[in-house]
Amino acid sequence: MNSDDLADRLLEEPHEKWPPHLRSLRETNVRLPETTRALLKREVKKAKAAQARRTWLVRSAALLLLGCGVAIGSWMYFGRGTGMESVAVLHARGGGIQIAGSPERSPKVLPLGQSIVLGPGSSLLLAFGPLSIEARGPANFRIERKDASGFSFAAQSPSAFVAFAPPGDPHVAIEWQFSATRIELTGTMLSASSTSDRRLKVSILEGAVNLEETRSDGSAISRKLSAGQAFERPADGPGHAYSLPPKERDHLQKLQQRLQDLRAGKPVIDAEVRLESERAIAAHYGALHLVTLKDGRDYRGYAIRGERQVTLHTPSSVFVLDSGSVSSITPTKPETESEE
């Protein structure tokens, strides 16, 4: 059959005379029935609902896994086997506090294993599991878990630490790497400090301390210290132990109380820190107050109102006022530097 002939035939003849396959094409000029269209769309809707259910299940499972992962990770990271709580900074004061890798100068959470740099005059008070610790600058140290029963400090510069632990098992190790000295501390209330000229001082309120030191010349010193003792070693001498002076004992006990207050969320006054200007007080505490007494006198400094008394840290001194004599305590700003 010639295609031109077929074309002419299709144009000239009525469709009844067309070849059967072409004749039936007319029947295919149809539209999708609405009932079929609705059925197809219903299938789509069912598929969407099934997919939404699957997505919900997958997301729920993923969230559950993520939650388990975070819980396990936190347990492994912060307190594997010790029941320790997260390491948290309680109190950071003064300038120059930096946590390596943290954009915040005073982060609320102190990750284990990260280096902490304290500038001169800075201090960091923190809750560390069951321990309360004060660290003073200049210092560059790192807190790491040592084993299942305790923690270690690794310091790379002169620093001072005061650690208070509840009686029992906690085990604290402080290692000053710059002087090749390792000190094992097992007391429950103790302080230890090292200075830039490599002098060392350790005070023990309770418990016992095992001090082991290895010097660069290879000589090793081992010494056991007991509660109520202090130990001082000059840069090059063997050192000597003596009874803890009452003043130092009192200082450590007050410090312990202050750390307990901080842990409880109470504001504290750093009486031992010399702050000689309003600007320094504002920078240290993050606030400055104007305290007006009922007799008309007023003081500028950092104030904490207790139940019966108001403690005030001013550029000249730290003193306590009777709450009944105070008319008002209002926030203020440092006056000009020339007046300071």
Add this chain to the structure above:
Amino acid sequence: MSAQKVSLDELDELIDRVGDELFAYLTALTRDPERAADLLQSVFVRFIEQVGRGRIERRTAEHYLKRMCRNAFIDLTRADKRTAALPEGFEIPEPEREKKIRADSHRVRIVLTEALSDPELEPVVQTVLRLRLLEELDVGSICEQTGSSRSTVQRLMRKGVAFLAERFREADLTLADIE
């Protein structure tokens, strides 16, 4: 860069866009609108599954659907044949010639239907073919609708049928098989 996949949210729009064409295609193949509707529904259920698994590329979705329709029709004809063969062991012998006619008839339907919507067919030629073969307008009405003279319509019709003949040859068929 990975190809964009069809999502379930796009299917309603896809049904509206290609539903008529696929239904007409299946009707042309099956010569039975009810059967075409059933086939289209089963094709779509499988298509939705594939979409849900993220296996259908947006670029080829329509072509893929059409291929699924054709395969569904071929499966159906095989199934019909199997039904006719029952009961087992009592296959009704079918003369070779009749078997070939039936098989060719299915192929003619496929080639003819696909050729009429082939993208390689010039649009104006396709219009003339559809107006005459599907809507059965007379030559005068086609001239009126396309704004062409009788001789132009005749030329376009010849061109269209030549295109069909070419597609038949490619499928190892001849125009005589249309009869």
